[in-house]
Amino acid sequence: MKICSVSFLNINSLQGTHSIDFEAFPLSESGLFLLSGPTGAGKTSILDAITVALYGTIPRYSLNRNSNICEIMSRGTGECWASVDFESNGKRYRSKWSTYRSRKKPNGAFQSKEMELSELPSGKIIESYLSKVPAEVERITGLSCDQFLRSMMLAQGDFSAFLKAKENERADLLDKMVGTSQYSAISMEAFKKASEEKQKLAELSAKIDESRLISDEEKTLILAAQDERTILIKNIHTELEILRAAKLWRTNCANFTLDVEAARIAAENVHSQQSAAAEDFTRLATHRRALPAMNALSACESLEARANDMEKEIERLLVELPAVTEEVQRRNSDILTAKNALAAAQGTLESITPSIDATIEFDNLSRIFWRNYPRLRKKKLPLRTISKAVRKSYKEPRKSLKKLSIHLTNCISGSNRMNVMPSLKARSAFLPALCRSSMPPSNTKRSKLDVEKNTLHLAEMQASLTAAHTLAQEKQILAGKLGEQMTAKDHELTAILTTSTLESLAESLALYHERHAHHGRLLDLATQFQAKIERRAVLREDFRLGQERRIILTQEIADHTAKIEAGSTHLDALRTILDLQKQIQTYEQARGELVAGEACPLCGSTHHPFVDHYESKTSSAEQDVKAQETLLKNLDLKRREFESESASLNAAQLAREDEGKRISADVQSLENSFAATAKLAEVTLTIEAIDALRELMQAYENNGKALAEQKTKADALKKQWELLRESHQQAEKAFEMSQNDAEKLALKTADLAANAERLAAEYTEATTKRERRKALVDSMVEQFSIANQANPLAELTERAAEWKKRSTALQESNTQIATLTEKSNALTAQLAERSHALEEIRLKIAQEHREIERVKHERTELFGEKNPLDERKLLTENIRKAGEQTEKAEAAYRNAGERLAEVRSTLSTRDSDIKKIRSDEKVATADLLQSLQTAGFATPDELRKALLSSEEFTTLEEREKMLLEAVRDAERQLFDKQHHLTQEQDKALTEQTIEEITEEIRLREVRTSDLLQEVGKFDEILRKDKELRTEFADITKAIEVQKQEYMRWEKLNDLIGSAKGDKFQRFAQGLTLVRLVRLANIHLRQLNDRYILEKIQSENLALQIIDTYQADERRAVESLSGGETFLISLALALGLSDLASNRTQIDSSSSTRFRHLGQRNARHGNVSPRKPPSDRQKRRRNIARRNDERAHSDADTSD
Incomplete structure (x- = not known):
């Protein structure tokens, strides 16, 4: 690592920005240079800037807890930073540290510090977290902050x-x-390890001392006592077997006696039950006697049922046949109706045209009549007034008579007139009626309307019948589909229940739940058993370790006791040495007082050659005494600690033994519970096979899940099948109701068809009569040369009235002429005739009024208030529609004809079948009568009464069978138990009572238990001795190994070990x-x-x-x-x-x-x-x- 440059801002006394480049001249050419200046000038601040820029800390600030590193910021400034460029492994880096006050004001609070490490010259940021930059600098340079301060900041x-x-x-x-503190830790660890190994060796030695083995003589005595008690136990077992056999004999005799009495009571009860059921058994015998005849009756009933079914089918077909026939006829009738309707519409149009014209004319006449009617009513006068008028006009008739006589003479003179008049006179009475009958009468019109209405009603009924048949067919199809779905569901259910039924599946599922609970109980018991076994193994291991520890503690206590005894002896020797040293010190004081040439106070010699060169050999005996006393005190304290630990260990061992006994009892109880539950669950696994039990339970759970899924699917399918069955039944009921409705509609349609035929016949007959009358009227019109052919009745009426008037006038004239001689009588007669003529006129007027009203009523019924011209247009439209209906009716007629042929073919087949069934039924009836006579029954009803229901027959038959078996079993058991009692009594094993035998058995069992306990104690002593011998051999081997380990660590302790x-x-x-x-x-x-x-x-x-x-x-x-x-x-x-x-x-x-x-x-x-x-x-x-x-x-x- 090489520092290339340092830059900083506002660090301590160096305010502002400062930069030092160690690679620039002259620093780059100087091997050694000096930073000089007065105190506080900032020499150390430069070094602080380097340290804080690299590691974010300054040693002189870090040592003072009350100091804040931010305090290196120059006073009166708001920010500071330090940046160092350094080189390591051929690369250049820049590390920067900075902080600032709030808002960079001199009086603001210090804010968070920031650090940043970047790579030069690219400026790539390597790390920017304050807590991670120092670690990254350490990784790059290989120097921690402490190493940097020791190696670079000296x-x-x-x-x-x-x-x-x-x-x-x-x-x-x-x-x-x-x-060098790590070397101190190594030294203390070596000392500690040597002490621990020594303690382990002492503990193993203490175990050897505590082990007490049984001698051979003691073992021989124990084995002899054990054999003696074993022989006693065998003898007592032999006696117990004899006593138990005697007790069993006594118990069997008593039990057999009770069994015989119970069997006798059971036999009596069974016989009484058999007597009570005699009446039911008589009915059962009658039922069995009736069964052969019942087969013949069933055959007859089956044939009858088949015949009835055939007849029902035939009836249905017959019912359907009229319907189909009627359908054909209806379709034919529809064609005819359509054609008739077309022809009728055309005929109606043709026939109603005169009616329309007549109606128009009638309307005109009616208006004229009602306009003149008030005037005619005013001309009506009372009878006296008319008589007076006649009397007054007595002369006028005479004049008229003359005129009439002349006119009569003129009429008689014309031969044609004379030939017409008698015929007209002969037909004048019925001519008006004949004319009226030649017109379309109202009842004929009503008949036609009834025919048309009935035809329409018949068409509606036939349409309803067709709809009913269609609905019935739809219901039948729906019932068939539902039946198919039921069959499919039944097949699915059968596929699921391949080898079982729903009931057996439910029973299997219930059995699964029951056994699953047993399996869970077994798994729980096995888990508890395994936990108990593991706990017992842990207890045994802890007990073994406790025993080993107890042996070590015993050895340690013995070692410390021996050490204390040896230390006490050594202390006595040290104290003796100390006394001697004190005596020697007195001699050394005297030696120091010797003067050359003077006599020694002890030996008197004046020559002291060793005074100047004497070296005192006084040892630190007093310190050795104190050290030995301290050692003895420590040894005694350690021994007491060992003794306390040994006492606690003994109590813990006893607790472990008690817990082990409880666990053994729990294990035995768990094994018994497991065996009982395994018997219920039919499992042959042992309690130790917990993995196999888990696999069995998993397989059983999988089987149960499969059963549950199968049961769920079967229940769902069964429910769907029941729903489909209900729907099928409802569809069948709906089909039957539709058939009933169709049959009712068919009957009504048949009635309407018959009524339509009757009305059509009546209408045809009325039309024929009307045509004949019309022809007669036409011939009369032609014969009488009636000009008004449109309304011949009016002209004929006028002519008849005129002829009658003229005839009357002629008669009156003849009478007047004949009775001119009669004065008063003739005048009176004339007056009476006039009065009678007047009354006839009045009646005629009334009759005409009624006729007008009737015609008006007919007109109202025919047209109502409608306009005849509109009716003509309506009839024309009906003609067009009737043509279209004719075409549709012909297509429907073809379809109905095909169905009719099919029904007739089926009827023919069923008719032959039912004839054959009826023939077979006669034969079966003869067989039935023969079977009834053979069975002793008079009538089939008597046979039916003798029969039982299937449930009652099954119940009585099972009851009879059960009672017969019960009687046989009761008698056989009574015999067997009497025989067993006799055999048991013949043995005569003892004369003692069962109480005496029980007491002797109890005494011998108590003795056996005591002997077994003694044998068990001997076994436990021998077992423990065997375990101690094995443990003794293991401890001996462990001591040898521990000695080697201890010697190795003791050697290292001698070289470098120390307590401090x-x-x-x-x-x-x-x-x-x-x-x-x-x-x-x-x-x-x-x-x-x-x-x-x-x-x-x-x-x-x-x-x-x-x-x-x-x-x-x-x-x-x-x-x-x-x-x-x-x-x-x-x-x-x-x-x-x-x-x-x-x-x-x-x-x-x-x-x-x-x-x-x-x-x-x-x-x-x-x-x-x-x-x-x-x-x-x-x-x-x-x-x-x-x-x-x-x-x-x-x-x-x-x-």
Whole structure:
């Protein structure tokens, strides 16, 4: 790593922006340069800027908890930053640190700090998180912050203190500078590991001491006692078998007696039930007797049912045949109707034309009549008035008589008139009626209208009938489709239920749920069993470990007891030595008081040769006594701890034994429950096979799911089938209703057709009569030469009236002529005749009025208030429509004819079939009568009454069978139990009662239990002895292995181990100091060749200086001057830099008082060519070389 430049803003006393480029002249050409200035000038601030830019921290701020690193910002400023460009592994980087106050004001609060690491010259940001930039700098440079401070930012003041410190203080300073605390941890770990291995060895030895094995003599006695008790148990078992057999015999005799009595009661109950059911069984026998005849009756009924079905079908076809025939006829009638309608419309138009003309004329006459009618009514006079008028006009008739006589004579004189008059006279009575009948009468018109209305109604009924048949066919088709769907669903259900039914499937599913619960119970029991077994194994392992630990604790207690005893003996010896040392000290005091030439107070000698050269051999016995007392106290405390642990371990072992017993009982209970549940679930697996049980349960669950899915599908299909069946039934009912409606409509249509035929016949007859009358009227019109052929009635009426008048006048004239001689009588007769004529006139007027009203009514019925001209237009339109209907009716007629042929063919086939069935029915009837006579029944009704329903027959038959079997079983059981009782009583095994036998059995079982417990105790003693022997062998092997492990760690503890860790740490510090001195001497030769730094070999951390200018005199470091101390400290700092950067290339280093850059040699003053070495320099180099070789040898030893 090489620092290329540093830039910063507002760092401590250096306000503003500052930049130092170490690659620019003159710094780039200087190997060593000095930062000088008064205190507070900012020398250290430059180094702080480098440290904070790289690692975001400053050591002198970090050591003070109350200090904030942001305080390096110059006072009165609002922001600061530091940036360092450095080179590592051939690449350049820039690391920058910055912070600011709020709004960059001098009095603002400090804000968050920021760091950024980028690559030069591209400026690519490598990291910008404050917490990650120092780690990235460490990754690039290979130097942590501490290593950077030790290798590059050298604290020269620490080495000044290091040189002048005492040995213990120097060790702390050396540990602070180079870090040797890990060696202390290694030393303590070695000491701890050796102690642990020793403790393990003592625990194993204690187990051996605690193990007590049974001797061979004890084992022989135990086996003999065990065999003796085993023989006793066998003898007691033999006696128990005899007693139990006797007890069983007594129990069997009592039970057989009870069984015999119960069998007798059961037989009586069965016989009573059989007697109570005698009447039902009689009915059952009658039913069986009627079954053969019932077959013949069923055959007859079947044939009858078939015949009825055929007849129904024939009836249906016959019903349909008229409908079809009627359809054909209707279609034919439609054709005829259409054609008739066309012809009728044309004829109506032709026929109604005169009516229309007559109606028009009638309307005109009616208007004239009603206009003259008031005048005629005024001419009506009372009878007296008319009589007076006649009397007054008595003369006038006479005159008229004359005229009439003349006229009569004239009429008689014309032969044609005379021939016409009698005929006219003969027909005058019915001529008006004949004329009226020749006109279209109202009843004929009504008949025609009725025919047309009936025809329309018949057409509507036939259309309704067709619609009803169509609806019935649709219902029948729907019923057929629903039946097909039912069949399809039934096939699907059959496909699902290939080998079972819905009931068996439900039973299988219920059985699955029941066994699934048992399987779950089995799995739960197996899981609990496995958990109990695992827990018991854990307890056994814990118990075994506890036993091993107890053995170790026993050994430790014994070892500590022995150590305490030995330590007490050693303490006594130390105390004796201490007393002797105290006595020797008194002698040494006396020796110190000896004076040369004076006599010794002890020996009297005046020559004291060893006073000056005597070396005191007084040992630290008093410290040894205190140490031994402390050791004994610690040993006693440790033994008490072991004893307490042993007591706790014993209690824990007892608790484990109790828990193990409970677990064994639970295991036995679980096994029993598992066996019972497995029997219910029909499972043959054992409780240990939990995996197989899980697989079985999984397979059973899969089977159950398949059954549930199959049941769900079958239920859904069954429900759909039932819905389809209901729909099918409803469709069949609808079809039957439609057929009934069609039959009713067919009957109504037939009635309407008959009515239409009757009305048509009546209309035809009326029309024929009208035509005949019309022909007669026409002949009369021609005969009488009637001019007004449009209205001959009026002319004929006038002529008849005129003839009548003339006839009357003629008669009156003849009478007057004949009775001229009669005066009063003739006048009276004439008056009566006049009165009678007047009455006839009045009646005639009334009759004409009624006729007018009738014709008016007929006109109203015919046309109403309609205009005859509009009716003519309407008839013309009807003629056009009738032509179209004729074409449609002909097409429908062809279709109806085809259907009629099909129905007639089917009727012919069914007719032959029913004849055959009727023939077979007669034969079956004869067989039925023969079967009835054979079975003893008079009539089929009596046979039916004797029959039972299928449910009742099945119930009675099963009841009869059950009672017969119950009777046989009861009698057989009674016999068997009596036989068993007799056989059991013949054995006569003992005369004791069952209570006495039970008491003897109890006493022997108690004795057997006691003996088994004793045998079990012997087995447990032998088993434990076997386990102890096996455990003893294992412990012996473990002790050998542990001894080897302990010796290995004890050897390492002797080399580097210590309780506080200072043993190995001091050794490592000494080696590190040797390397540091060697590296420092290299730099010291470059700084000044006068001094050589040397480690004193007899001491760990002691240093001295070899002054080559003073004949290689060795000087203590305390004797160095300030300048010498500076040089030595600088050399040590540079050596530490080399020591810390043994894996990282350091191209720059700095101290708080100087700066060293590059790989050039440092000098004091200007750089000048080196002179040839002097002798002193050569000698100095030889000493340095020897020290280097010694340092290398020490380093190799440490490695």
